[in-house]
Amino acid sequence: MSTVSSKSRSFIALPLALAVSTLLISACSNTSTVKNTGATTKPVINKQPATQPTVNTAPSSTDYSTAYLDAESLDELADLLEATDMTMVEGNKLVIQQYGDLWNRLRAGYRMNMGQPIYNQRIEAQKGWFTSRQDYLNRLTARSSRYLYHTVREAERRNIPTELALLPIIESSYDPGATSSAAAAGMWQFIPSTGRIYGLNQSSTYDGRRDVIESTRAAYDFLTAL
Known part of the structure; x- marks a missing residue:
């Protein structure tokens, strides 16, 4: 897992969040109810070499191979599948009418990479x-539905790119209880020292890194300071 304490890892995670955002929204925005499917298995990785794309040409489907990912990236992606399963949250039309479609609001706040799209084999x-x-x-949509409204609204309030609200997808699979082998914790994966720098108190009874509101405040403070 990447941690918010590392500037270089944050800049690596941000492009991945951007790459995933379009397909995530298209896959989830019209979904209503999904059955609980139970435990998942580890992904089967396609190691076949992909066709090299020509610069500035549309890639074929064979280019979307995981052969371009190194072992560490594959391990991190596989870890995402370990998240707890839960039933998809059913859409409420009255709530949508009152507060607006959150996915549309998220898209409306996009500000990063607004120029000509650049083909990247690793992102594909x-x-x-x-x-x-x-x-x-x-499962990710169901889990993030508990927290995404706050992360998007806070990004809007700060007038920062709403793509940043998608970063916990990569950091923790939107799980406030996530802990990495490097002792990074919470939805935004702060390590203890960086958490304290950004005002996240940590004691035997409370860990601000797992507090969704406080950790989101700290994460946006950190990201806007970069």
Whole structure:
């Protein structure tokens, strides 16, 4: 798992969040109810070499191979599948009318990479990994539905790109209880020292890194300071 404490890892995670955002929204925005499918298995990785694309030409489907991902990236993506399963939250038309469609609001706030799209084999490989795992996207949407409204609204309030609200997808699979082998914790994966720098108190009874409101405040403070 990447941690918010590392500037270089944050800049790596941000493009992945951008790459996933379009397919995530298209896969989830019209979904209503999904059955609980139970435990998942580890992904089967396609190691066949992909066709090299011509610069500035549309890639073929064979280019979306995970062959471009290194072992560490594949391990991190596989870890996402370990998230707890839960039933998809059913849409409420009255709530949508009152507060608006959150996915549309998220799209409306996009500000990063607004120029000509650049083909990147590694990003296409990441996208291919996600598009082949619709069950995972369904579980992720259900889990993030508890917290995404706050992360999007806070990004809007700060007038920062709403793409940043998608970063917990990569950091923790939107799980406030997530803990990495490097002791990074929470939805935004702060390590203890960086958490304290950004005002996240940590004691035997409370860990601000797992507090959705406080950790989101700290994460946006950190990201806007970069």
